[in-house]
Amino acid sequence: MQSVAAILHADLDAFYASVEQLLDPALRGRPIAVGGGVVLAASYEAKAFGVRSAMPGWQARKLCPELIFVPGHFSEYQRLGDAAIDVLRDYTPEVERISIDEAFADVAGSTRLFGEPAAIARLVRARVRDELGLAISIGVARTKHLAKIASQVAKPDGLVVVDPDTELGFLHGLPVELMWGVGPVTKARLADTGVTTIGQLAQRSPEAVERLLGRASGRKLLDLAWNRDAREIQTHRRAHSVGAQSALGRRPAAEHVYRPALQHLAERIAGRLRAKDRPCRTVTVRVRFADLRSVTRAVTLRAPISATATLTEIAVDLVSGLLRDHPEEKSISLVAISASDLGGATLQLELPFRLRDDGSRPGTRKGMARERADRAVDAIRARFGWEAVAYASSQNAGGARAVPDAFRSLAEKEL
DNA sequence: TCTGGGGTCCTAGGACCC
DNA sequence: TCTGGGGTCCTAGGACCC
Numbered sequence: 001m002q003s004v005a006a007i008l009h010a011d012l013d014a015f016y017a018s019v020e021q022l023l024d025p026a027l028r029g030r031p032i033a034v035g036g037g038v039v040l041a042a043s044y045e046a047k048a049f050g051v052r053s054a055m056p057g058w059q060a061r062k063l064c065p066e067l068i069f070v071p072g073h074f075s076e077y078q079r080l081g082d083a084a085i086d087v088l089r090d091y092t093p094e095v096e097r098i099s100i101d102e103a104f105a106d107v108a109g110s111t112r113l114f115g116e117p118a119a120i121a122r123l124v125r126a127r128v129r130d131e132l133g134l135a136i137s138i139g140v141a142r143t144k145h146l147a148k149i150a151s152q153v154a155k156p157d158g159l160v161v162v163d164p165d166t167e168l169g170f171l172h173g174l175p176v177e178l179m180w181g182v183g184p185v186t187k188a189r190l191a192d193t194g195v196t197t198i199g200q201l202a203q204r205s206p207e208a209v210e211r212l213l214g215r216a217s218g219r220k221l222l223d224l225a226w227n228r229d230a231r232e233i234q235t236h237r238r239a240h241s242v243g244a245q246s247a248l249g250r251r252p253a254a255e256h257v258y259r260p261a262l263q264h265l266a267e268r269i270a271g272r273l274r275a276k277d278r279p280c281r282t283v284t285v286r287v288r289f290a291d292l293r294s295v296t297r298a299v300t301l302r303a304p305i306s307a308t309a310t311l312t313e314i315a316v317d318l319v320s321g322l323l324r325d326h327p328e329e330k331s332i333s334l335v336a337i338s339a340s341d342l343g344g345a346t347l348q349l350e351l352p353f354r355l356r357d358d359g360s361r362p363g364t365r366k367g368m369a370r371e372r373a374d375r376a377v378d379a380i381r382a383r384f385g386w387e388a389v390a391y392a393s394s395q396n397a398g399g400a401r402a403v404p405d406a407f408r409s410l411a412e413k414e415l
Numbered sequence: 416t417c418t419g420g421g422g423t424c425c426t427a428g429g430a431c432c433c
Numbered sequence: 434t435c436t437g438g439g440g441t442c443c444t445a446g447g448a449c450c451c
Contacts, residue, residue, distance in 0.1 A: 239423095
């Protein structure tokens with residue numbers, strides 16, 4: 001092997017639930033779930049009963065009658081997640097954060113200062129335990145994919161180092177669903193052809209796997225099965241899309257239902273676009289019907305937009321068109337907006353003939369009014385917080401079932 | 416009692432241009 | 434007069450990840 005095993009994958013164990021047990025000692029050792037109407041996260045004690053995230057609250061209670069629901073300390077999750085990643089950064093700047101509780105790190109350049117990768121992993125685990133009170137599992141391997149699998153195998157609260165000389169032996173004994181990109185559907189398709197382990201997958205011909213899973217997915221999966229993974233750590237990743245969605249329960253497919261919901265989503269999205277100066281050119285909406293089937297509609301504009309009112313109007317138009325195409329659907333259970341085709345972060349100059357957000361020329365009465373309104377709202381929110389002001393029609397759009405906005409923010413990626 | 420929310424990537428087909 | 438094909442952009446749907 002040419003290179004050493006110097007990629008770390010670090011993953012905080014049952015993160016949200018562990019933070020709650022850290023904050024309240026009475027919760028330690030007990031089955032708990034963050035959330036209420038729906039389980040946002042579960043402790044290991046709750047998982048032992050079959051409780052999973054995204055599970056409806058009533059179902060979780062049925063599986064585990066002693067389950068304790070806690071509302072969640074979202075700002076603490078952010079603080080402690082950041083702090084744990086910062087521990088990794090003390091050993092290398094080559095850190096790629098995947099989510100609030102998970103990151104890759106390349107420590108190949110750090111061994112003279114801090115010792116072997118495995119020693120660095122032990123240091124990180126001990127410091128996260130001592131300084132933050134949290135368990136973090138780490139996998140160490142030559143590639144990202146293998147490090148990620150190793151950290152999964154290491155859980156709970158463990159360390160697994162995969163030696164470059166024995167990596168295929170380690171990999172091939174494991175079930176296929178541990179691989180990145182193998183979910184329930186792919187797992188079932190593979191099982192139909194007798195493949196349940198990564199080793200069995202590796203023995204299949206490329207043609208057979210590509211026929212089964214498609215060209216790109218098949219190749220990718222076979223590469224991973226042979227640990228051919230050339231991906232490097234990416235320290236600065238920017239999002240390619242920004243979206244938001246809102247579950248509605250079961251509501252009539254009528255404008256008085258979806259307009260306020262879309263308005264609220266558009267506010268959140270357009271605010272993020274303006275904050276990073278990354279207007280979007282493509283707007284996609286999704287509507288989920290009562291039977292959980294969902295359909296999408298998209299439009300790509302000639303000029304990029306970031307005004308809340310414009311995004312709202314486009315989304316409302318797309319959704320009403322979509323519903324006209326499905327007259328048989330009388331109720332909807334979710335609406336979503338996604339903004340993509342994002343512009344660069346460079347400041348846009350006021351070119352005289354450039355089309356504005358709303359398709360009008362700059363300086364028109366409509367365009368100027370929208371800009372003034374957005375700028376005023378952005379400024380108030382920057383000073384007094386998001387809740388300080390709302391566009392009239394989006395008030396109370398969330399409803400009692402909604403997940404708190406603070407929870408949503410945790411999953412947002414850097415724009 | 417009925418199933419969250421924010422993202423990425425891939426496939427297939429059509430429109431359009433050269 | 435008929436047949437062809439590649440490339441790009443866009444839309445819709447789906448699988449997957451955390």
